[in-house]
Amino acid sequence: MLQVCIRVRPLLKHEKNAQWFVNKNNINSSNKSFTFDQVECETRTQTLYNKIAKQNVKKALNGYHTTIMCYGQTTSGKTFTTLGTHDNPGILPCALRDVFLDDNVKCSIQYVQIYNEVIDDLLDPKCTSLQIINDQKWGTSLQLKQTPVKSFDQAIQLLNEGEERRIYRETQIHDKSSRSHTIFRIFIENGSRYSCLNIVDLAGSERVSSENDINHETGYINKSLLALTNVINQLTEQKQQHISYRDSKLTRLLQNSLGGNSITVLICCISPGNNTQTLSTLQFAQRAKIVKNTPIINGEKQTQELQDQQFQSSSYSNFNIFTYAQCQKQSNKNSFQAFIKLEQKYQKKYCELLQQYYKELNKLQINEQDLQDVISILERNILTQLEEMKQSISDTNNEEQQYKLLIWGSGQDGRLGFGDEKTCKIPTEISNYKFSQVSCGFHHTLAICNGCIYAWGRGQKGQLGLGNFETILSPTKIDNLKNATQIACGWQHSLAICDGNLYSWGCGDDGQLGNGDCQSINQPIAIQEDVEYIYAGHSQSGFMKEGMLYTFGNNQDGRCMIDSLGILTEPEQVPLNDIKSVSLGVSHMGVVTNDGCVYMAGTSIDGQLGTFSIDDEVATWFTQLDKFNSSNRAQQIQCGDSFTLVLNTKGIIYAFGKGSFKRLGLSTTDNIYEPTPLPIQGDMIYAGCRHACSITKNGQAYMWGFNFHNQLGLGQDDLDQEPILLKITNIKQMSLGYFHSAALVSN
Numbered sequence: 177m178l179q180v181c182i183r184v185r186p187l188l189k190h191e192k193n194a195q196w197f198v199n200k201n202n203i204n205s206s207n208k209s210f211t212f213d214q215v216e217c218e219t220r221t222q223t224l225y226n227k228i229a230k231q232n233v234k235k236a237l238n239g240y241h242t243t244i245m246c247y248g249q250t251t252s253g254k255t256f257t258t259l260g261t262h263d264n265p266g267i268l269p270c271a272l273r274d275v276f277l278d279d280n281v282k283c284s285i286q287y288v289q290i291y292n293e294v295i296d297d298l299l300d301p302k303c304t305s306l307q308i309i310n311d312q313k314w315g316t317s318l319q320l321k322q323t324p325v326k327s328f329d330q331a332i333q334l335l336n337e338g339e340e341r342r343i344y345r346e347t348q349i350h351d352k353s354s355r356s357h358t359i360f361r362i363f364i365e366n367g368s369r370y371s372c373l374n375i376v377d378l379a380g381s382e383r384v385s386s387e388n389d390i391n392h393e394t395g396y397i398n399k400s401l402l403a404l405t406n407v408i409n410q411l412t413e414q415k416q417q418h419i420s421y422r423d424s425k426l427t428r429l430l431q432n433s434l435g436g437n438s439i440t441v442l443i444c445c446i447s448p449g450n451n452t453q454t455l456s457t458l459q460f461a462q463r464a465k466i467v468k469n470t471p472i473i474n475g476e477k478q479t480q481e482l483q484d485q486q487f488q489s490s491s492y493s494n495f496n497i498f499t500y501a502q503c504q505k506q507s508n509k510n511s512f513q514a515f516i517k518l519e520q521k522y523q524k525k526y527c528e529l530l531q532q533y534y535k536e537l538n539k540l541q542i543n544e545q546d547l548q549d550v551i552s553i554l555e556r557n558i559l560t561q562l563e564e565m566k567q568s569i570s571d572t573n574n575e576e577q578q579y580k581l582l583i584w585g586s587g588q589d590g591r592l593g594f595g596d597e598k599t600c601k602i603p604t605e606i607s608n609y610k611f612s613q614v615s616c617g618f619h620h621t622l623a624i625c626n627g628c629i630y631a632w633g634r635g636q637k638g639q640l641g642l643g644n645f646e647t648i649l650s651p652t653k654i655d656n657l658k659n660a661t662q663i664a665c666g667w668q669h670s671l672a673i674c675d676g677n678l679y680s681w682g683c684g685d686d687g688q689l690g691n692g693d694c695q696s697i698n699q700p701i702a703i704q705e706d707v708e709y710i711y712a713g714h715s716q717s718g719f720m721k722e723g724m725l726y727t728f729g730n731n732q733d734g735r736c737m738i739d740s741l742g743i744l745t746e747p748e749q750v751p752l753n754d755i756k757s758v759s760l761g762v763s764h765m766g767v768v769t770n771d772g773c774v775y776m777a778g779t780s781i782d783g784q785l786g787t788f789s790i791d792d793e794v795a796t797w798f799t800q801l802d803k804f805n806s807s808n809r810a811q812q813i814q815c816g817d818s819f820t821l822v823l824n825t826k827g828i829i830y831a832f833g834k835g836s837f838k839r840l841g842l843s844t845t846d847n848i849y850e851p852t853p854l855p856i857q858g859d860m861i862y863a864g865c866r867h868a869c870s871i872t873k874n875g876q877a878y879m880w881g882f883n884f885h886n887q888l889g890l891g892q893d894d895l896d897q898e899p900i901l902l903k904i905t906n907i908k909q910m911s912l913g914y915f916h917s918a919a920l921v922s923n
């Protein structure tokens with residue numbers, strides 16, 4: 177809710193009798209009565225500030241956009257409340273005093289006035305007719321530089337300079353009436369949090385008596401105050417879809433403060449001596465206190481408390497309604513966080529599109545009103561389009577697609593799940609199940625069906641997670657794991673994300689379970705919360721959390737991209753950010769960052785890092801490949817046994833590393849020490865132990881490499897193979913193990 181406070185000033189000399197009387201929280205006239213949470217007759221503004229504004233300034237210092245706005249008829253005391261005097265300082269100097277109490281806070285300001293629907297900078301007379309823009313960080317903003325301010329004294333000096341330029345005029349009833357709305361904006365950066373504190377002194381409404389320039393000015397004041405009243409009314413009407421923020425510069429610039437994500441305090445100033453105008457202010461205040469804002473912290477990861485608060489809020493903006501609805505459906509923490517990210521992405525996209533439109537429209541030099549109308553229509557269209565896009569994404573997120581699972585290669589230890597140990601030379605369906613994901617290890621396989629994880633194959637190291645060390649020949653559900661969203665098989669260990677938490681189980685000899693020791697475990701154990709992606713290598717593991725990559729397990733040669741070599745029994749953070757693709761191989765790993773660069777780590781002796789020359793060390797914990805940069809951007813990386821594949825944004829696949837069994841997809845079996853393009857292109861790539869594949873845009877797969885166990889699924893026994901098209905279509909996902917392979921296929 178907007179916080180609304182009524183400030184009643186004493187009668188002025190020319191006002192004869194009081195017509196409004198205060199009784200605690202009630203204000204009464206002869207025939208009207210109003211009740212508010214806060215009604216103040218206090219003449220010291222500092223006391224008023226301490227009661228109603230101080231705690232909100234503190235919130236601004238903690239990352240909440242905050243607005244304190246004085247509203248009321250002319251001479252009701254708005255400027256007295258906002259600026260005050262030397263002896264009785266107003267809200268603005270009191271707030272500045274509190275902002276500068278904290279030495280860590282970085283601060284800059286803007287001071288502007290809106291006069292006759294034109295916004296001018298009060299700090300620089302050359303900056304006039306300022307444009308309103310949508311700023312990604314600050315929301316609805318001005319095309320105007322912020323002036324850095326280091327101290328309270330400096331801020332007051334700038335305030336006084338601005339006051340010199342502000343337009344005051346003598347009117348019938350006020351010798352110094354402000355004729356413009358002023359907004360003093362304090363931009364606060366406090367560590368990782370940031371916020372904008374707006375202190376607004378509105379011009380007062382006044383009756384029009386004759387037609388001259390001043391009335392033209394009064395007309396503008398009244399028009400923008402009417403727009404403000406309309407916006408407040410629309411925000412309180414339940415069925416109202418469109419809020420006419422664009423009807424005035426004032427409402428447009430205060431958009432975030434009215435029904436948006438700010439904390440807003442409205443101080444309605446009234447005179448006890450004026451009946452009709454005080455009545456209209458009280459009616460406005462009555463309406464305004466129903467308006468709901470949804471304040472959020474800016475700049476820092478949202479706390480659980482805040483997320484819960486948002487989760488329960490029913491007064492969400494369009495974007496938030498979407499998030500809220502999804503969370504109700506999915507009701508788990510992981511999906512809630514995913515949707516928050518999605519929402520931020522949309523808001524960013526929305527601002528970018530609008531800025532683009534503004535630029536184009538400004539070039540056309542059409543008149544101001546037409547420009548506003550066009551922008552208003554465009555904005556609505558964009559919002560509709562975004563709603564549709566969001567719907568389509570939410571649909572795909574909601575309905576986890578289930579596919580046929582085809583599997584082939586060595587059947588030893590039941591790894592194919594057909595109830596026996598026979599080899600399958602061609603892709604063969606596991607009937608009775610549909611799966612949404614599959615992952616192949618050395619001797620075992622995992623797959624997800626309706627959020628449950630099924631396991632089969634060798635269980636000697638506990639890698640099936642079924643509470644024993646037995647071999648299981650058919651898909652068997654792992655009890656107690658629900659809402660699985662990702663699985664990853666290593667050589668003899670397994671990882672999964674369930675309800676957003678990372679579970680690990682199986683062989684722990686090298687610390688790859690990440691639970692602090694080197695024991696093997698035959699049941700899933702939760703080791704991390706709120707994990708976004710997981711990766712399993714031969715004897716090392718990794719996950720993404722809050723956008724950062726963590727690895728653990730065997731790091732004897734730096735293969736975890738961590739500089740302390742040896743066994744890592746607990747997750748360590750990899751020194752890269754902005755990560756796009758990660759793959760853990762047997763003795764090395766690779767990372768692609770969003771700028772298209774590729775970073776490698778681990779053993780380099782066979783060329784698998786793409787940088788090896790005879791004078792180099794045989795291993796390194798961190799190196800970057802020259803081949804990939806802003807003009808040749810990588811998008812995906814896959815690491816197998818001593819070889820690497822990199823896919824660039826143009827679909828070109830590069831291979832390097834060990835060449836035996838033609839695992840590189842080239843005609844040679846020699847080792848290749850630098851990224852070398854393959855004759856085929858792809859949309860996705862997968863590396864197994866010594867075989868690999870690429871998927872084309874239309875869902876077909878080229879397979880190549882070691883085929884001793886028929887893991888290429890070609891129905892032929894050639895030992896090794898250059899890229900060849902597999903005879904299945906509609907492939908949605910693949911996983912290549914050591915001696916077997918699997919594909920999820922739509923009908």
Ligand SMILES: Nc1ncnc2c1ncn2[C@@H]1O[C@H](COP(=O)(O)OP(=O)(O)OP(=O)(O)O)[C@@H](O)[C@H]1O
Nearest residue numbers: 185219250251252253254255256350353354379380
């Ligand atoms: N709470 C108060 N206590 C004592 N005097 C007050 C109080 N509020 C206002 N006044 C006096 O009332 C007069 C008008 O106040 P002020 O200039 O703040 O009005 P305003 O609402 O800003 O008017 P306008 O909209 O015309 O600019 C001033 O002389 C001011 O000193």
